Amino acid sequence: MLSKIFTFIAVIGLLFFFMFIGLTLTQTVCDNVLRYTIGNFDDRFEISKADFKATLLETERIWESAFAFNLFEYDSEAEFKINLVFDERQQFSLEEKIFRGKLESSETGRDSFTEEYKTLTEKYSSTAREYEIDFALYEKHLRQYNVTVSRWNERGGSPPQVYERLERDKSILEKEVGKLEQKRFNLNSLAEKINNVARENNRLIDAYNTDILTYNNKFGMQREFDQGDYRGNEINIYQFDTLNDLRLTIAHELGHALRLSHVDNSSSVMYYLMGEQNLLDLKLTEEDIEALTLECGL
Ligand SMILES: [Zn+2]
Secondary structure: OHHHHHHHHHHHHHHHHHHHHHHHHHOOOOOOOEEEEEOOOOHHHOOOHHHHHHHHHHHHHHHHOOOOOOOEEEOOOOOEEEEEOOOHHHHHHHHHHHHHHHHHHHHHHHHHHHHHHHHHHHHHHHHHHHHHHHHHHHHHHHHHHHHHHHHHHHOOOOOHHHHHHHHHHHHHHHHHHHHHHHHHHHHHHHHHHHHHHHHHHHHHHHHHHHHHHHHHHHHOOOEEOOOEEEOOOEEEEOOOOOHHHHHHHHHHHHHHHOOOOOOOOOOOOOOOEEOOOOHHHOOOOHHHHHHHHHHHOO
8 A cells, every 4th residue: 555655656746747847848938828017108199098908908819819728917916018108109190190180171171162162153054044044135125126216216206105115115124234234243253252162172172182192201101010019028019090000019019929920921910010900800810820839839
């Protein structure tokens, strides 16, 4: 009995010994959970701490959902910090946001000018049509009047009754001329208004095109992953535009914290550029998964 117990203890001892050796030789990032917490937090990023934390937890799951084990754990006491570090990069991002807002509002402004231009030109066309009809009618009345007058003149003058009627016709014709003049004046004012709107619209389009050019020159390039970096016991986040953007940056830097290098697929979290990853539904690609599988020796 004694010898059996001894053997059992000896076997257990041996097992522990081998396990210890084994762990020392093959311990990987997948064997330890990386405990992290929020370090420096800068309000100028315009994100709440709660949203930042929620984004960190979501980003964890992007890595963990591809594997069946826990890789990261939020722990307020952790030594590993994820910091928001405000510098010219986020300043740049905020400027970009303001510039984009300006472009969007000038698009709205342009749309309302286009609408006003359309309404005015429609009004001009219908008023011009009315004017032509009225003018043709006036010319017809004038012709009739002149024919009648010259007919009576040929006869050496008109009787008083006819003369009175012709005088009335004449004053009606004069009133018609007055109305036509007023209509012509209104039409000219309308045309002037249309020209002003068109000029303003063109000015807006020119300004918009210049802004687009400036925007593309300043903000249009594909960005390298310098919005964040991994520094051994911390990750610094320097820049993001939206939460989707932030998620990708954190996911990328967490990848580096898992000791992963860059991979070749441009849609991968671990690609060295950001731009072609699916920000709306960020997932690891085969290359990302393969990199961690290799790192973990799975
Ligand atoms: Zn990187």
